[in-house]
Amino acid sequence: MSAKIAALSERSAETGATTAAPAPPIWDIIELLFFAYRDFVGDPDEVLSKLTFGRAHHRVLHFVNRNPGMKVADLLDILNITKQSLGRVLKQLIDQGFVVQKEGAQDRRQRLLFVTPKGEALSLKLAQLQTARINRAFGELGPGAHEAARRFLTAMIDSDNRDGVLRQIARADHAKAQT
Amino acid sequence: MSAKIAALSERSAETGATTAAPAPPIWDIIELLFFAYRDFVGDPDEVLSKLTFGRAHHRVLHFVNRNPGMKVADLLDILNITKQSLGRVLKQLIDQGFVVQKEGAQDRRQRLLFVTPKGEALSLKLAQLQTARINRAFGELGPGAHEAARRFLTAMIDSDNRDGVLRQIARADHAKAQT
DNA sequence: CAAAATATGTCAACATGACTGACATAAATA
DNA sequence: TATTTATGTCAGTCATGTTGACATATTTTG
Numbered sequence: 399m400s401a402k403i404a405a406l407s408e409r410s411a412e413t414g415a416t417t418a419a420p421a422p423p424i425w426d427i428i429e430l431l432f433f434a435y436r437d438f439v440g441d442p443d444e445v446l447s448k449l450t451f452g453r454a455h456h457r458v459l460h461f462v463n464r465n466p467g468m469k470v471a472d473l474l475d476i477l478n479i480t481k482q483s484l485g486r487v488l489k490q491l492i493d494q495g496f497v498v499q500k501e502g503a504q505d506r507r508q509r510l511l512f513v514t515p516k517g518e519a520l521s522l523k524l525a526q527l528q529t530a531r532i533n534r535a536f537g538e539l540g541p542g543a544h545e546a547a548r549r550f551l552t553a554m555i556d557s558d559n560r561d562g563v564l565r566q567i568a569r570a571d572h573a574k575a576q577t
Numbered sequence: 578m579s580a581k582i583a584a585l586s587e588r589s590a591e592t593g594a595t596t597a598a599p600a601p602p603i604w605d606i607i608e609l610l611f612f613a614y615r616d617f618v619g620d621p622d623e624v625l626s627k628l629t630f631g632r633a634h635h636r637v638l639h640f641v642n643r644n645p646g647m648k649v650a651d652l653l654d655i656l657n658i659t660k661q662s663l664g665r666v667l668k669q670l671i672d673q674g675f676v677v678q679k680e681g682a683q684d685r686r687q688r689l690l691f692v693t694p695k696g697e698a699l700s701l702k703l704a705q706l707q708t709a710r711i712n713r714a715f716g717e718l719g720p721g722a723h724e725a726a727r728r729f730l731t732a733m734i735d736s737d738n739r740d741g742v743l744r745q746i747a748r749a750d751h752a753k754a755q756t
Numbered sequence: 757c758a759a760a761a762t763a764t765g766t767c768a769a770c771a772t773g774a775c776t777g778a779c780a781t782a783a784a785t786a
Numbered sequence: 787t788a789t790t791t792a793t794g795t796c797a798g799t800c801a802t803g804t805t806g807a808c809a810t811a812t813t814t815t816g
Contacts, residue, residue, distance in 0.1 A: 423704035424711050425643065426746055427723070430730035432636075433742050435614045436657070437735045454773060457611075464604065470793065478615070483774055485794070507783045507792045525602035532603050535732035543732075544606070546725045551609035553714035553722075556616045563612050567605055631801060649764065662803050664765070686763045686812045 441527040449520075454487045456524060462497055463513045463521035464570040469502075470509055476566070496520060620706040628699075633666045635703060641676055642692045642700035643749040648681075649688055655745075675699060 442456055449455075461476055462468060470488075474481055488511075491497040496517035502508030513521060536543040555563055621635055628634075640655055641647060649667075653660055667690075670676040675696035681687030692700060715722040734742055 420705045421708055421712055423701065423708045424723075425704070425750065427711050427726055427730065428639075428704060428707050429643075429742070429746050429749075430727060430734070431614065431617060433738065434730040434733035435610065437738070438610060438733060440735075452772065460607075464608075471791095479773085480775065481793075482776085482795080486773075502792095505784070505792080507781095509793065522602065525604070525607060526599045528607050529600055529602045531733060532606050533600055535729065538732045539728055543729065544603075547606055547729045548609060549718055550714065550722065550726045550729065551606065551613040553717045554613035554617060554710060555609070556619075559612065559616070563608070567608050570608075571604065633802060650762095658802085659804065660764075661766080661805085665802080681763090684763080684813070686810095688764065 438528060438531060441531060442524040445524060445527065451490075452487075454483075455491060458484070458487055458491060459496060459513065459517055459521050460524070462511045463518055464573070465566070466512050466573055467500075467510045470511065473511065491517070617707060617710060620710060621703040624703060624706065630669075631666075633662075634670060637663070637666055637670060638675060638692065638696055638700050639703070641690045642697055643752070644745070645691050645752055646679075646689045649690065652690065670696070 439453065443453065446452060446456055457477055458473065461473060465472070470481070470484070474484055477484065488497065492499065495514055498512050498514055499509040500512060502510055532547075536547075539546075552560060552564065618632065622632065625631060625635055636656055637652065640652060644651070649660070649663070653663060656663065667676065671678065674693055677691050677693055678688040679691060681689055711726075715726075718725075731739060731743065
């Protein structure tokens with residue numbers, strides 16, 4: 399068997415270095431991630447659709463709730479979408495009273511984003527649906543499951559984003575704790 | 578602190594039963610899952626966009642590759658979309674020679690789906706990108722990481738789907754092993 | 757065998773949420 | 787003052803999902 403694997407390795411023409419054959423696909427994780435994520439976002443989807451909101455609204459609401467006073471530009475970076483795309487959903491959330499904008503104190507060009515009590519309530523409701531699923535899973539898996547999941551998911555993030563994401567989560571925890 | 582939590586529990590008017598307050602949101606896992614999944618599907622997206630394909634094509638190609646000879650109806654069940662929606666992407670994959678349909682032997686109404694060598698190559702290439710990320714993560718996490726991730730992701734799936742998903746993965750492993 | 761059910765495909769219309777490109781405004785900064 | 791920055795907006799396009807209606811071939815059922 400190892401002979402077969404060795405036979406699949408290739409010698410690069412330019413460098414002469416031996417290139418290992420690509421590792422065989424890890425089908426189980428690939429597929430489990432697909433199904434787990436689908437169910438995970440499916441819970442909020444039901445609630446959102448009753449408000450004629452979609453996942454886009456959920457993401458905006460979530461991050462504004464977690465990072466009160468964040469700039470529009472920060473939100474665009476996190477969501478990785480264009481401002482035109484953000485504009486529509488943000489406008490709907492503002493028009494319907496889930497989010498408000500306030501002029502920046504130091505820099506008056508900025509429109510800092512905050513959730514209203516109504517927005518916070520919705521964000522919390524959606525997060526609780528997802529939390530119920532997570533806690534159900536952790537309950538089945540026993541102690542250490544939370545830490546193991548956190549480590550696995552963190553390691554799956556692009557290494558150049560990873561520190562930023564972890565910092566953002568830590569900062570948000572702090573911000574919400576003061577509320 | 579436990580006094581505070583206890584104070585949040587409510588007594589249902591109808592049943593008189595004590596309803597526990599919803600557990601506080603598990604923000605870290607909620608956000609890590611968002612970022613991890615975004616990066617996870619981002620790798621294939623780049624390759625696909627060069628072929629003017631999207632995630633929809635990826636999903637179809639993936640499941641057909643993993644389940645050679647599957648029926649259109651099975652694919653619809655897994656993807657959870659309408660046949661009109663599937664029709665478009667499937668047609669493109671067939672027209673461009675990534676997937677073929679064969680009439681069912683027993684039931685000639687069925688159009689059984691298979692990937693071509695070209696389709697298998699693309700599916701494999703995409704899976705290898707995702708596998709590289711997974712293996713990078715497992716490498717950082719040490720032994721047991723694969724098993725821990727599998728258990729976590731499995732527990733996150735709707736319990737009524739879970740057995741079906743696991744059966745499907747096991748069946749697909751068997752099918753591909755024979756190739 | 758005729759009738760009903762099943763597997764699939766297709767036409768039309770529409771919604772959502774992305775995109776690009778261009779341009780506007782106000783405020784900060786060089 | 788001139789430039790850059792933060793934000794917003796208009797217009798058009800694309801990908802991918804939806805509903806509803808209908809067509810065709812084949813299998814199953816009464």
